[in-house]
Amino acid sequence: MPLQAPETFLPLTPLTLSVLVTLGERPRHGYALMKDLEALEVPALVSGAGSLYAALDRLTESGLLAAEEDLEDPRRRRRFSVTELGRRVALAEMRRLEDVIGRGRALLPEIG
Amino acid sequence: MSPADRGWRRLFSALLGATPRGFRERNGAELLDAFERALAEAGPGRATRHRRAARECVDLFGVALRERARAVGDRLAAVSWIDVKLGVRMLAKYPGITAIGTFSLVVGIALAAGFFAFTGQFVRGGLPLDEGDRVVGIEILDRETRDEERRVTYDFLRWREALTTVRDVGAWRNVERNLVTSDGRAEPLMIGEMSATGFTAARVPPMLGRPLVAADERPGAPAVLVIGHRTWMERFGGDPDVVGREVRLGEGTATVVGVMPRDFAFPVAHQAWMPLRLDADLAPRAGPSLMVFGRLADGATLEAAAAEVATLGARMSDEHAATHARLVARVVPYKGLFFDVDEMPTMYLFQLIWVVAMLVVATNVATLMFARTASREAELAVRGALGASRRRMVFQLFVEALVLTSFAAVAALGLLVVGFRVFAAVAGSPGDEMIGFPFWFSFRPDTSTVLFTAGLAVACAVIVGVLPAVRVGRGDLRADLHRSAPGGVAPAGGLWTGIIVAQVALSICVMPPLLDGSNVRGLIPAEAPFAAHEVLAAELAFDAMPTWSEVQLADTALERARLAEAQHELLDRLRAEPGVRGVTLAAAMPGQVPALRRFDVEGLPSSSSESWGWRGWGSFVAVGFFEALGVPATAGRTLTEVDLETRAVVVNRSFVDEILGGRSAVGRLVRVAVRPGGEPNPWQEIVGVVEDLGVNPLATGGAQAMVYEPVPAGRLASFTIAVRVSGDPLVLQPRLREIVLETSPALRVQQVNSLDRLAHEDQKVGLVLAAMVLTGVAVALLLSTSGIYALMAFTVQRRTREIGIRTALGATPSNIVSAMLSRTLGRIAFGVVAGLAIALALGWADHGRPSFQYDATLYLGMAALLGAVALVACLVPARRGLRIEPTEALRDG
8 A cells, every 4th residue: 555645744743743753763652752752851742641642542543653562561551663654754744844944044044 | 659649540540531432442551550650750749749640630631522522523524424415315305294394393493593582682692882781770679569660760869979889870761752853844753861971871972063961961951952873864864064953842942962873772772862850859759750770880790789789779768668668779781671680580481481382393393204214114124234233323313303403493593584674674673763672682693592593403303303213213123124014013103192192282272372362363354344544543642741841740730721722723623624524533543552451341240261350442532533433323322522521431342242242232331340359440331332443453362342431632642633534545644744733843743644554554563473373373283284194194004904904804994994093083082182171270270260261262163173184184094095905905915
């Protein structure tokens, strides 16, 4: 099945992009992901576990993430990883942001 | 884990329970785990842990709401579009049922929503003014009788001095004067004599000139007039130099000082204002009737104002026990001045009755739908067997019904808008000088009405769609399949026959009061025994008080002499006009609204349907009234000068028929009845009888009995004159206006027209109401009929095979018909009997003995009509059953 065009998912919310990027490093359990996102110290990126799991649900549903039961985990939690589509969507979003930043620089040269 | 943490955990897992099941199953365990670990790692500080737990709970609550909304949205998006299409297709497939159902629902919803919208004009929302919800009214009531006391000059002056929570306290009363414009035209103008604060309370500046100011209210200040935009346009042709002009008002003059902008009609529907001058030395509970308004002071609430006014009122009760012991003062939202807050429960009760009536309509439509749904049992059963869940099928039927009821609701709102327009056109345009709707009336349904209508549509859809579905969908599918085979046993739906019984009974109880309360009789043009189209009639009123002076109580004898002189002069001058065959005067001409009275007749016990007296009508007429109209006495004689002394009266034929039961009237004694225990009036002799002179627009329930009493000149301050001519009476109209103005500027011409048209104007509102009630009756009949018909047709269809076998075995047609009809007819008969019994019981509660509240013929007629209609609705399908060939019926099996 051909992958859906990554552009159709854009723009991403800050939380979605952070989730994709963080999980892109390596797959994680939900709780570990939350701790890592909280450690980013971006205020209010994650407002709570509920919101995060709802977002993970949605990303899994739309095929940007894959969730598989971690057989080694005693609590059999799910481990989330980024799919190929998710990776491309994240890259597309970053290119879009770079473009925005580039144009912003041209507009406001004092920022450098 | 500390007890506090355990509490948080419980809350968190309760919130988890509120999330949709799918979400909970996927994430529940991990979320709970994450929550516990987050708490554990939040650190030792209790405050930090609480903060973290609270944050998680709030977050999860938001997630639960969002996920639920998403789930509902998904379901609607995925499921309903097909259902809507199916619904539309099903409705198109049964156009007859759809048409009847839609029509009934439109009328039902329009009536219920119309009542809601109309009463809303009095109870919902503030005034369409700047911060209009802060404009209030202040009123005084009798503690026990709840009657309003309007003679509040003394209290008003105290309120104006003392109140701190209400500013711009002002009062007004209505007076009517002839406004004579420069072209010599004299037409009455309704003037609000209003405190200058009315303009500040409304916060609307004048368009030209100035508003009224406090100085205008001082005794001896020059008379000034502020006019509304419409008065400016209609009476002064929009003259930009109108300010400063002196105009004639009745017997006095006033200077126009300002013009208000379009749409300004505070306090009610006013288009002219003069200063309200009050006598500061008036005793409590004396002086003119006033209405009091004000605006809540900045920061003050209605409650604070209510408390302050109540305190002040209590002090008044102490200081003036003689007049104020039983009075209470209160602050109400401005509209409350016109709608008694105490009446709210009654209003809600009426609203409930309308809604229930509408749901009865919906139940009827459901009956129709049931017959249809039942004929689809097989389809539904097959779909069920193919895996459609029962919930899914019920949902589909609901959506089908919702398509129908939504369409009906939209049509009903449209009907409402049109209906309001018609009503407004008939009953007077908004802000009309004479009667006029209050300025805040809007003839568009407000948001509440639209929401209310939407709610009705959903409620109807539940009844129309879900009731039949539950009924059909009950039981196991195999039984359904079996039953759907030809020759299966029809579900003799007890619920549905119950509904028909209830409906027949309800119609018999409810329709007669409705018919009685509306002037259905007025729809039939009456034959007047005289040429009403050759009579020019003019409603006149006399300025009883010297114009806007401080003198409130004029010398009555002097007033009467002035009026008598004016009336004599007027009639004499009209008689002298060429072509005039007769001139007379009365409180109400034939076709106008007379005074509702009750009468005692000597030697005759009071009416069986009333606890005291006989219902009838009375009018005061000038001597020579009947001669002037060309009406002869059919028995005895007409009224003469002598009768002014003896107060003898003439009655009409209906009086003889309704009250005397056809017995001779001349020589009998009659008097105006009073409630039991009251001081009786003196007896008056009947000296003659005349034909009924025309339809009384308010006479309902058969009471057309009329008593004419002679009245001397100078007694009636508002009256109608009739001028009988040969040919078109309207030719005389301009001359009549001239003569009236020349006779006295204090005489106001309210309306002039030929008598038949004037009477028709008076009847219009009644006719519209009558038409509405008749429509309602027609809808009820149509529904009962079609409901019964549909059920019977369905039963016959189901019993085709049985009928065939019976015929084959030699049953006669009458055997079969009676077998089919006996149960249904029995139930209808039960409904008729129950309806009559309930009506009698209601009458019992009212009169203390078993009797009908209204004309018995109405009840019996309604019972007969419903019975007949039901019989036909049964017979037609039954006949079809008889034509079934046995061979055909058996072959189908």
